[in-house]
Amino acid sequence: MGKKVYNLPLGGGSMKVKVKLFTTLREGRGKELMVELEEGDTPQKVIDILNIKKEDVAILLINGRSAEFDAKLAEGDVLSLFPPVGGG
Amino acid sequence: MYGYKGKILRVNLKEKTTKVEELDLEKARKYIGGRGLSSKILSEEIDPKVDPLSPENKLILTTGPLTGTPTPTGGRYMAVTKSPLTGAVACSNSGGHWGAELKFAGYDAIIVEDKADSPVYINIEDDRVEIRDASHLWGKVVSETTKILEEECAEKVKVLTIGPAGENLSKIASIMNDVDRAAGRSGVGAVMGSKNLKAIAVKGSSKVDVYDPDKLKEVFSKCMKKIKENGVTGEGLPTYGTAVLVNIINENGIFPTNNFQTAYFEKADDISGETLAEKYLVKREACYRCPIGCGRYCKVDDIEGGGPEYETVWAFGADCGVSDLEAIIKANFWCNEMGLDTISAGATIATAMELYEKGYIKDDELDGIPLKFGNAEAIIEWTKKMGRAEGFGAKLAEGAYRLADMYGAPELSMTVKKLELPAYDPRGVQGHGLQYATANRGGCHVRGYLISPEILGLPEKLDRFSLEGKAQWVKIFQDLTAVIDSLGLCLFTSFALNAEDYSQLFNAVCGTEYTAETILEAGERIWNIEKIFNLKAGIDSSQDKLPKRLLEEPIPEGPSKGWVHKLEDLLPKYYEVRGWDENGVPTEDRLKELKIITG
Numbered sequence: 001m002g003k004k005v006y007n008l009p010l011g012g013g014s015m016k017v018k019v020k021l022f023t024t025l026r027e028g029r030g031k032e033l034m035v036e037l038e039e040g041d042t043p044q045k046v047i048d049i050l051n052i053k054k055e056d057v058a059i060l061l062i063n064g065r066s067a068e069f070d071a072k073l074a075e076g077d078v079l080s081l082f083p084p085v086g087g088g
Numbered sequence: 089m090y091g092y093k094g095k096i097l098r099v100n101l102k103e104k105t106t107k108v109e110e111l112d113l114e115k116a117r118k119y120i121g122g123r124g125l126s127s128k129i130l131s132e133e134i135d136p137k138v139d140p141l142s143p144e145n146k147l148i149l150t151t152g153p154l155t156g157t158p159t160p161t162g163g164r165y166m167a168v169t170k171s172p173l174t175g176a177v178a179c180s181n182s183g184g185h186w187g188a189e190l191k192f193a194g195y196d197a198i199i200v201e202d203k204a205d206s207p208v209y210i211n212i213e214d215d216r217v218e219i220r221d222a223s224h225l226w227g228k229v230v231s232e233t234t235k236i237l238e239e240e241c242a243e244k245v246k247v248l249t250i251g252p253a254g255e256n257l258s259k260i261a262s263i264m265n266d267v268d269r270a271a272g273r274s275g276v277g278a279v280m281g282s283k284n285l286k287a288i289a290v291k292g293s294s295k296v297d298v299y300d301p302d303k304l305k306e307v308f309s310k311c312m313k314k315i316k317e318n319g320v321t322g323e324g325l326p327t328y329g330t331a332v333l334v335n336i337i338n339e340n341g342i343f344p345t346n347n348f349q350t351a352y353f354e355k356a357d358d359i360s361g362e363t364l365a366e367k368y369l370v371k372r373e374a375c376y377r378c379p380i381g382c383g384r385y386c387k388v389d390d391i392e393g394g395g396p397e398y399e400t401v402w403a404f405g406a407d408c409g410v411s412d413l414e415a416i417i418k419a420n421f422w423c424n425e426m427g428l429d430t431i432s433a434g435a436t437i438a439t440a441m442e443l444y445e446k447g448y449i450k451d452d453e454l455d456g457i458p459l460k461f462g463n464a465e466a467i468i469e470w471t472k473k474m475g476r477a478e479g480f481g482a483k484l485a486e487g488a489y490r491l492a493d494m495y496g497a498p499e500l501s502m503t504v505k506k507l508e509l510p511a512y513d514p515r516g517v518q519g520h521g522l523q524y525a526t527a528n529r530g531g532c533h534v535r536g537y538l539i540s541p542e543i544l545g546l547p548e549k550l551d552r553f554s555l556e557g558k559a560q561w562v563k564i565f566q567d568l569t570a571v572i573d574s575l576g577l578c579l580f581t582s583f584a585l586n587a588e589d590y591s592q593l594f595n596a597v598c599g600t601e602y603t604a605e606t607i608l609e610a611g612e613r614i615w616n617i618e619k620i621f622n623l624k625a626g627i628d629s630s631q632d633k634l635p636k637r638l639l640e641e642p643i644p645e646g647p648s649k650g651w652v653h654k655l656e657d658l659l660p661k662y663y664e665v666r667g668w669d670e671n672g673v674p675t676e677d678r679l680k681e682l683k684i685i686t687g
Contacts, residue, residue: 022335023328023362031357058319059545064341064647066549080339084319086544086583087330087382087398088537 010049011036017073019046020080025056043079044069058084090299091153091598092116097195097217099210101283102143102202106217111196117600118683120574122152123179124614126168126197130177131617133199136625140172140275141257141282143203149190149248149288150198152576156191156296156376158304159593160311161578163188163376165265170625171274172282173259173432173487174505174530177621178274181534181573183375184266189246192292204284209249212290213242222286227252229425230264231393233287242291249287250277251427256477257281258485260432260508264424268394269375272429274507274529275487299599307592311585315379318584320546325382325580326372330398331361333511338406340543340552341647342516344509345406346461347438348502348637351513352646355411359401363413380580388414396420396430399533402511403434404471408441409461419467426475432487435508437470439488439501448495453480499636504531505627515638516648517542519550519558522658525632526562528618534579536565546583555654559661567611574614613682615666616674620684629672632659 010033019033035046043060047053047069059082060067073079089111098107119125126148138144148168155162165187171178190198193212200210207222225233234247241247246266254261254277261277262270280286298304315321324332337343338356345353357363364384373383373394385394396404396417404410404419423430437459443449444459451458457469473481483491488508492501502509507530514521520538527535538561542552550561571590572579587604594600594607602610622628633639638653663670667678679685 020339023324023332026362059336059543061339061647064339066545066552082336082339083324084544085324085328085332085336086320086540086546086580087325087333088533088539088579 013038013041015039015041015073015075017046018078019050020078022080022082023085024083025052025081037073041073042070043067043073046079047081052081056083057081089113090297091157092121093191093194093196093296095195097198097212098201099198099217099219100201101204101208101219101285104219106219108215116153116196117598118610119614120153120571120594120610121196122150122155122164122574122576123166123168123181124570124574124610126150126166127177127179127614127618127621129199130168130170131621134170136170136621138170140170140175140279143283145170145279145282147200147276147279147283148197149200151187151191151196152574153598154593155576156188157298157597158308158377159577159597160308160315161375161378161380161581162576163378164573164576164578165190166573167263167271167276169276169279171276171529172257172278173275174507175625176505176529176627177618178276178529179573180263180271180273180276182263182265182269182271183378183578184269185376186246186248186265186290187576188376189290189292191296192294193290194292194294198288200283200285203282207284207286209237209285209287209289211241212288214291214293225286226255230427231267231425234267237287237289241289245289245291247287247289249427250280251425251475253426253428253475253485254278254281255286256485258428258474258477259490260429260436260485260487262427262429264427268424270424270429272431273532277427298597300596304596307589307596311589311593312379314584314589315581320544320583321380321580325380328361328365329382329384331364331384331396331401333398334360334401335362336543337512339647340516341643341649342513343402343406344502344511344513346409347407347442347500348513348635349442350645351516351643351648353406356406358411359405359413359416361398364396368413368417375578378578380578382580386417388417391418391421393421393424395424399511400430400434403431403438404467407434407438408467410464410467412464415464415468419471422468422471422475426471428471428475431510432508433471433474434467435502436474436484436488436491437467439492440470440484442500443492443495443497448497455479502635502637504634505631507531512539513638513643513648514634514653515643515651517552518555518654518658519561521634521638521653521655522558522662523562523566525634525655525659526662527566528615528622534569536562536569537579538562538565540583547586553651555657559658559665562662563665564608566615567608570611570614571607609682613684616679616682616684619674623673632672
C-alpha cells in the first residue's frame with residue numbers, strides 16, 4: 001500500500017466524483033478525494049487510479065447504494081469504498 | 089460427561105439453601121444448553137404471568153456446552169429470566185471470563201430463586217457455595233464491587249455483579265462481569281436487584297471434558313483458519329472494534345439520528361471506529377478463548393475502561409445528536425459503573441431529548457441540564473443520575489417506552505415490545521426490520537443480524553430494500569443465532585462459520601450427532617419455546633410491530649431517503665415460513681414436528 005498522500009484532484013477528466021475511503025483504505029490516501037474522470041468511467045477506474053486492489057474492497061456504494069465495479073459513474077456521484085467490516 | 093458439567097446449582101435466597109441437581113442430559117442435548125435449555129427450564133418452573141420483579145421470578149445464569157472448552161470464543165454465559173422491561177422472555181448474553189469459570193467450578197447453570205431479606209452475594213469455590221452478606225457492597229459501583237470481592241474471595245476469582253441501577257430496579261439495568269462485560273439488554277440487572285443479590289463470585293479448578301479431542305483439534309483448526317482469513321473477524325473487528333460499523337451504516341443512510349427523526353448523521357466520522365482507534369484506544373481486549381479480540385479499552389482525561397461498542401457510540405452519539413466522542417466514552421464508562429444497558433440508556437436519553445424539544449418535558453424537571461439534541465454534557469450527567477435514580481433520572485431509569493408514556497406520547501419511544509431499538513434504521517433494511525418486529529425479546533439486533541447479508545454482503549449480498557425472500561432469511565438467521573447462543577459461542581463467529589461448523593464443534597465436544605440441518609431445527613425448537621413463553625405471558629402478535637414513525641414517516645434525507653418499513657407486507661409470510669397460524673401462534677403440527685410436544 002502506497003504511503004503517498006495524493007494531491008487533489010486526481011484523474012484529469014471533466015467529470016467530478018467524490019471518493020470516500022474507510023478504515024485501512026485511508027492509509028496513505030486520506031479520507032476523502034475528488035477524482036476527475038471521463039464520461040463512462042467506472043469504480044474500477046477509480047481504484048486503479050488510487051492504487052487500491054480490487055480484493056481489498058468488500059463493499060462499494062454509489063450514493064449510498066450497493067454497486068458493482070463496472071457501474072457507470074456520473075457527475076457529482078459519491079463513491080464509498082470499504083474493506084470487509086462487521087460488528088453489531 | 090462431555091461438554092456439559094452435568095450439574096445445576098440451585099440457590100434459594102429466602103431459605104438460604106443451595107442444592108446441586110443433576111443435569112437432564114437428554115433435555116440438554118435437545119435444547120443444546122445455555123439460552124435454549126434455560127428457556128425451557130424457565131418455562132417449566134415459572135408461571136409466564138409472574139411479576140418479573142417479584143420473588144416468584146427466577147434468574148438463570150447459564151453456560152453452553154462449549155463454554156469453557158478450547159472452541160473459538162467458547163466463553164459465553166447468558167442471563168435467562170422474565171424481563172421487567174418487556175414482560176417477555178429475556179436472554180442476555182455476555183463474554184469475558186466469568187462464564188468459563190462457572191464451568192470450571194463444576195456447573196452448567198445457576199438457578200436463583202426467591203429473594204434474600206437483605207443484600208447478599210454468592211461465593212462459589214468449586215463445590216463450596218456460600219451465601220454471604222453484601223451490605224458493604226450495596227450502593228457501590230461495578231469496578232469497586234469487583235475490586236472488593238477480588239480481595240475478600242479466592243485468588244483470581246471472577247466476579248459478576250450489578251451496579252446501583254440494578255439495585256434501584258431500573259428496567260434497563262444490566263448484569264456486569266469482569267468489570268466491563270455486560271449481559272446488557274432487557275433489564276436483567278433489575279431482576280438480580282429485586283432478589284437482593286448483588287454479586288456472584290466464582291472460582292473453579294476443574295476442566296471441561298471433550299468427547300473426541302482429535303476430532304476437535306481438526307474442526308478447531310478448520311474454524312480458526314476461517315476466522316483468521318475472514319476480513320471481518322480476521323481484520324475489521326480486531327483493528328477497529330465494533331465501531332468500525334459507524335461509517336458503513338451511515339453511508340447507507342440507516343444510522344438513526346436524533347431519535348430516528350432522520351437516518352444520516354453528518355458528523356459520523358467524528359465518532360467512528362477509525363477516530364476511536366486514532367485518538368483514544370489504549371489497548372485491545374479479548375474474551376475467553378477469543379481469536380477475534382474486538383474489545384476496546386479507551387482513556388479520556390481521568391476516565392478509562394472497556395468499550396465503547398458500536399451500539400453505544402450510536403446510542404449516545406447520533407441518536408442523541410452528539411458528535412463528541414470523549415463525552416460518549418465517558419457516558420459508556422458510567423453505564424458500565426452503574427450497570428446500565430448502553431443501548432437502552434442512550435436511546436432513552438434520545439427519547440427524552442425529543443420529548444423536551446417538543447415541549448413535553450419542562451426545564452423545571454431538569455436540574456439545569458437541558459436535554460437538547462447535541463448536548464454532550466447531558467449524556468454524561470443524565471447517565472449518572474439514571475444509574476442513581478436521582479431526580480428526573482428516576483424517570484429515565486424506566487426506559488424509553490415508559491418515559492414517553494408518562495408524558496402521554498408513547499409513539500415517540502423507538503421501541504419494540506418496550507425494548508429500545510438498536511443502531512440500524514429498519515426503513516432502509518427491510519429484512520432487519522422484520523427481525524426487530526418478531527424477535528422474542530423485543531427490538532433487538534442480535535437475534536437475527538440481517539445487517540450481515542443486507543449491508544455487509546455476508547454470506548451473500550441481498551438487496552436491502554427488497555422484500556423477496558426476507559421472511560425465510562429472517563427465520564434462518566433467528567434459528568442459527570439461537571444455536572450459537574445456546575452453544576456458548578460468540579455471535580461474531582457467524583461472519584466466518586456456518587451451521588455445519590457449529591454442528592461439528594458441538595459433536596466433537598459432546599459426542600452428539602447433529603448435522604447442519606438438525607442443529608438448525610434445534611434452533612427453531614428454541615425459538616418456538618421462547619415464543620410460547622411470550623404468548624403465555626400475554627405478548628401476542630399485536631406486539632409484533634414497529635414504532636409508527638418507521639412505518640409511516642419516510643426517511644427525510646440521505647441515501648435511504650423516501651423509504652418506510654413495509655412490515656405489513658412481510659409479517660404474514662414470516663408467520664407462514666415459521667409454520668405458525670395467521671395470528672402468529674405456533675401450530676400443533678409444527679410443535680410436534682419440532683418434538684416440543686408429543687402425540
